[in-house]
Amino acid sequence: MTDEKEAAESxxxxxxxxxxxxxxxxxHECNKTVDVREIGTIIRSLECCPTEGExxxxxxxxxxxxxxxxxxxxxxxxxMTKALMERRYRPIPEDILLRAFEVLxxxxxxxxxxEELVKYMTEEGEPFTQEEMxxxxxxxxxxxxxxxxxxxxxxxxxxxDY
Amino acid sequence: xxxxxxxxxxxxxxxxxTKKSEKAIxxxxxxxxxxxxxxxxxxxxxxxxxxxxxxxxxxxEQAQLQLSNFFTFMMDHFAHWxxxxxxxxxxxxxSKEGHxxxxxxxxxxxxxxxxPRITFPLTVSDTNALLRAFKQGQQLHARYVLQLFxxxxxxxxxxxxxxxxxxxxxxxxxxxxxLHGKLDDxxxxxxxxxxxxxxxxxxFNGDLVDRGKNSIEILVLLFTFLLMYPNNVHINRGNxxxxxxxxxxxxxxxxxxxxxGHARNILLLLEDIYxxxxxxxxxxxxxxxxxxxxxDKTDLDFLSSIDRFKYKSALRTPKTDSEKCTSRxxxxxxxNKKSSVDVGANxxxxxxxxxxSSNISQNRSQQGFRSPGILEINYMDSRIQLPxxxxxxxxxxxxxWKQVVxxxxxxxxxxxxxxxxSFRGGGCYFGPNVTKKLxxxxxxxxxIRSHECKQEGYELCHNGKVVTIFSASNYYDEGSNxxxxxxxxxxxxxxxxxxxxxxxxxxxxxxxxxSAVEDTALRALREKIYAHxxxxxxxxxxxxPKETGKISISEWASAVEAVLHLDLPWRTLRPRLIKLTSDxxxxxxxxxEDLQIEQPIKEVQPNLVETIYRYKADLEIIFNIIDKDHxxxxxxxxxxxxxxxxxxxLHINIDDSAIDDLAHSIDTNKDGSIxxxxxxxxxxxxxxxxxxxxxxxxxx
Numbered sequence: 024m025t026d027e028k029e030a031a032e033s034x035x036x037x038x039x040x041x042x043x044x045x046x047x048x049x050x051h052e053c054n055k056t057v058d059v060r061e062i063g064t065i066i067r068s069l070e071c072c073p074t075e076g077e078x079x080x081x082x083x084x085x086x087x088x089x090x091x092x093x094x095x096x097x098x099x100x101x102x103m104t105k106a107l108m109e110r111r112y113r114p115i116p117e118d119i120l121l122r123a124f125e126v127l128x129x130x131x132x133x134x135x136x137x138e139e140l141v142k143y144m145t146e147e148g149e150p151f152t153q154e155e156m157x158x159x160x161x162x163x164x165x166x167x168x169x170x171x172x173x174x175x176x177x178x179x180x181x182x183x184d185y
Numbered sequence: 186x187x188x189x190x191x192x193x194x195x196x197x198x199x200x201x202x203t204k205k206s207e208k209a210i211x212x213x214x215x216x217x218x219x220x221x222x223x224x225x226x227x228x229x230x231x232x233x234x235x236x237x238x239x240x241x242x243x244x245x246e247q248a249q250l251q252l253s254n255f256f257t258f259m260m261d262h263f264a265h266w267x268x269x270x271x272x273x274x275x276x277x278x279x280s281k282e283g284h285x286x287x288x289x290x291x292x293x294x295x296x297x298x299x300x301p302r303i304t305f306p307l308t309v310s311d312t313n314a315l316l317r318a319f320k321q322g323q324q325l326h327a328r329y330v331l332q333l334f335x336x337x338x339x340x341x342x343x344x345x346x347x348x349x350x351x352x353x354x355x356x357x358x359x360x361x362x363x364l365h366g367k368l369d370d371x372x373x374x375x376x377x378x379x380x381x382x383x384x385x386x387x388x389f390n391g392d393l394v395d396r397g398k399n400s401i402e403i404l405v406l407l408f409t410f411l412l413m414y415p416n417n418v419h420i421n422r423g424n425x426x427x428x429x430x431x432x433x434x435x436x437x438x439x440x441x442x443x444x445x446g447h448a449r450n451i452l453l454l455l456e457d458i459y460x461x462x463x464x465x466x467x468x469x470x471x472x473x474x475x476x477x478x479x480x481d482k483t484d485l486d487f488l489s490s491i492d493r494f495k496y497k498s499a500l501r502t503p504k505t506d507s508e509k510c511t512s513r514x515x516x517x518x519x520x521n522k523k524s525s526v527d528v529g530a531n532x533x534x535x536x537x538x539x540x541x542s543s544n545i546s547q548n549r550s551q552q553g554f555r556s557p558g559i560l561e562i563n564y565m566d567s568r569i570q571l572p573x574x575x576x577x578x579x580x581x582x583x584x585x586w587k588q589v590v591x592x593x594x595x596x597x598x599x600x601x602x603x604x605x606x607s608f609r610g611g612g613c614y615f616g617p618n619v620t621k622k623l624x625x626x627x628x629x630x631x632x633i634r635s636h637e638c639k640q641e642g643y644e645l646c647h648n649g650k651v652v653t654i655f656s657a658s659n660y661y662d663e664g665s666n667x668x669x670x671x672x673x674x675x676x677x678x679x680x681x682x683x684x685x686x687x688x689x690x691x692x693x694x695x696x697x698x699x700s701a702v703e704d705t706a707l708r709a710l711r712e713k714i715y716a717h718x719x720x721x722x723x724x725x726x727x728x729x730p731k732e733t734g735k736i737s738i739s740e741w742a743s744a745v746e747a748v749l750h751l752d753l754p755w756r757t758l759r760p761r762l763i764k765l766t767s768d769x770x771x772x773x774x775x776x777x778e779d780l781q782i783e784q785p786i787k788e789v790q791p792n793l794v795e796t797i798y799r800y801k802a803d804l805e806i807i808f809n810i811i812d813k814d815h816x817x818x819x820x821x822x823x824x825x826x827x828x829x830x831x832x833x834x835l836h837i838n839i840d841d842s843a844i845d846d847l848a849h850s851i852d853t854n855k856d857g858s859i860x861x862x863x864x865x866x867x868x869x870x871x872x873x874x875x876x877x878x879x880x881x882x883x884x885x
Binding site: 033036037040044045048049051053054063064065066067068072074075114115119120122123124127129143144147149150151158161180 | 205208209210211212213214215216217218219220221222223224225226228229232233236598599600644646694695696737738739742754755756757
């Protein structure tokens with residue numbers, strides 16, 4: 024029992040060290056704050072995969088009453104620890120990602136055209152900015168055929184993950 | 186009835202459509218969610234890549250500072266060598282006045298020389314010829330280099346330590362940061378911003394040389410413009426305008442390779458030029474521009490009054506005016522240090538190298554030895570111990586020296602106060618309050634400095650009062666960072682112009698860009714890890730008394746930090762460096778398994794291999810100094826003696842017979858001389874497996 028408790032405690036300590044490290048990479052001023060625009064990167068780099076909506080909720084939870092544009096570490100740490108302990112916002116496995124592409128591929132062609140991808144990603148859901156779209160297209164679209172072979176794309180993009 | 190069917194049909198169809206589009210929206214959100222997750226993680230990798238490069242760079246600088254201490258130690262001992270006086274290395278950093286006159290006019294430029302020719306006084310046609318030639322990869326003949334440097338030295342002599350400029354004569358002044366021998370960046374700046382002229386003012390804020398391949402070309406161009414437009418072009422000294430730094434970071438070798446027999450004269454002339462470069466520039470009495478930073482004791486009035494010419498290297502004990510601080514003092518110096526200061530720290534070091542026992546707490550205490558290297562670092566770092574350590578240096582000299590070092594070496598930090606710059610080993614970290622106090626004292630508006638690589642080429646800190654400008658893009662590797670210059674208008678608001686020199690025209694994806702740079706950084710990091718293999722394994726084993734081969738992630742991270750002192754996000758980097766076992770603990774030997782030091786000579790003992798690898802850069806520099814005629818050869822005896830000195834200096838416990846065997850075995854043709862470049866080159870870490878093939882998925 025005590026062992027279990029100890030194990031759980033050391034798990035929390037480990038998690039918190041990891042959160043601290045990730046936070047510090049973005050704490051340019053070394054004053055235990057980060058720019059609110061970078062908090063998404065920190066959260067996601069910690070193996071949390073929220074939607075934009077969920078991310079906004081998380082930010083709302085840790086923001087000051089009068090938003091300053093900065094997030095304080097002391098507020099961020101407990102929120103993040105909780106999210107990780109509860110294993111919320113788990114990363115998306117390759118097969119689920121693939122199924123999502125198949126949904127968009129209505130005619131079951133095995134690929135999306137560049138136009139289809141751009142339309143879905145910029146007009147539906149939580150639309151991409153132009154910059155995000157260009158970046159995605161540059162990696163996803165096969166330049167010769169001008170289509171997205173999503174099966175290969177999804178496989179390629181998840182393999183590098185650790 | 187048909188109506189109903191129709192109606193029903195329509196409604197079914199709409200429902201289907203709604204379902205379908207709901208599904209599509211859900212799918213789109215999922216892909217967007219995944220994609221943002223993916224890019225965020227890439228961004229994290231991009232950030233820590235820069236951290237890795239930076240921390241390794243600072244650790245090397247520290248090594249160089251320590252090495253400069255070794256020179257003093259060597260001076261002390263070389264005296265006992267048969268027939269070789271202490272002059273051996275005095276050339277490098279303590280050259281005396283007197284060799285000054287170099288008769289460049291007697292050097293003949295052969296008709297076959299196809300490079301640029303310049304005539305004095307310099308004109309626009311000379312700069313055009315130089316620019317054209319350098320773009321094509323040509324070199325300027327040694328005769329012209331010597332003449333140009335000679336003229337530059339004469340010109341710099343009349344400049345004050347701190348130059349005052351006014352923007353009222355020009356609309357703007359362009360300020361460039363570190364260039365580090367990267368000619369492409371300088372040419373890009375000239376292309377975007379125009380060549381220097383009476384209308385186009387420039388200030389180059391130090392670190393023109395080292396690292397890049399074209400330091401000499403950069404100096405030639407900038408000195409030419411300096412002589413042509415003395416009121417419009419300005420250069421501050423940086424911490425790399427220092428002969429001792431040049432030994433490690435490539436400029437000395439560049440000069441030797443390009444100018445062979447004339448290299449020595451060029452290098453000697455450069456030492457004088459370095460010492461004559463102004464230390465700082467003040468624009469409109471409002472903006473202070475210098476290379477590194479400030480300390481809490483920085484006193485500009487005092488700095489204006491010193492004799493800067495004596496600081497040929499800022500890393501060595503300055504000579505007293507009468508040049509009395511010579512070998513006898515140095516001898517004392519060395520003895521003092523050996524007997525009193527270093528005993529504790531080095532004892533640890535020796536133990537660690539012996540064989541078995543060492544523990545983490547001991548390793549921790551070794552944090553001491555990093556900066557308490559052997560001489561000046563100690564001196565610069567700790568005020569308390571000063572009097573004991575360098576009794577032979579008068580207070581006034583010590584104070585003056587520290588003023589110069591702080592200007593060239595310091596970095597801003599966001600914590601208040603002023604502490605020794607423990608990662609670089611020289612200068613200090615200055616906080617916002619130090620900045621505030623200095624700006625208030627002199628009624629300045631801001632401080633512009635360089636010295637640190639920034640991802641975007643520039644950065645503001647201390648509430649916008651401190652600006653960092655860095656002009657070498659791709660500093661660590663292709664794609665690692667942008668460069669920038671800044672334009673200061675009469676209202677003294679800085680305007681930044683970032684850029685990046687790009688060699689390939691094909692646009693890479695973010696993923697490709699990040700991965701390429703990251704690979705280079707991780708390779709460098711793995712080499713560091715490998716160089717400390719025995720120490721790390723000892724530290725790991727202490728966390729693993731049952732010898733399971735496994736430790737927790739936390740234990741791994743603190744052990745690595747305790748040994749390497751790189752201040753990196755080890756937990757974030759962990760998946761890139763080691764494997765986890767199925768129960769989530771660290772299989773600590775896995776970080777070494779795909780690396781090995783190439784070992785061309787069988788006779789070398791394994792622990793000696795590791796030591797040679799670790800101190801490779803140091804040894805190369807030392808051998809280069811011994812090898813006065815730059816033949817690449819030293820005698821077996823020199824090799825043996827140097828190594829013995831070096832190991833006793835570092836308190837590395839390797840027995841003499843191992844060194845003798847080594848010396849003997851590498852003298853393959855038994856002619857008594859050793860090609861040390863070839864020898865050292867043979868010691869490098871190789872990755873046994875391709876990293877891609879070795880990559881595994883880890884889900885924690």
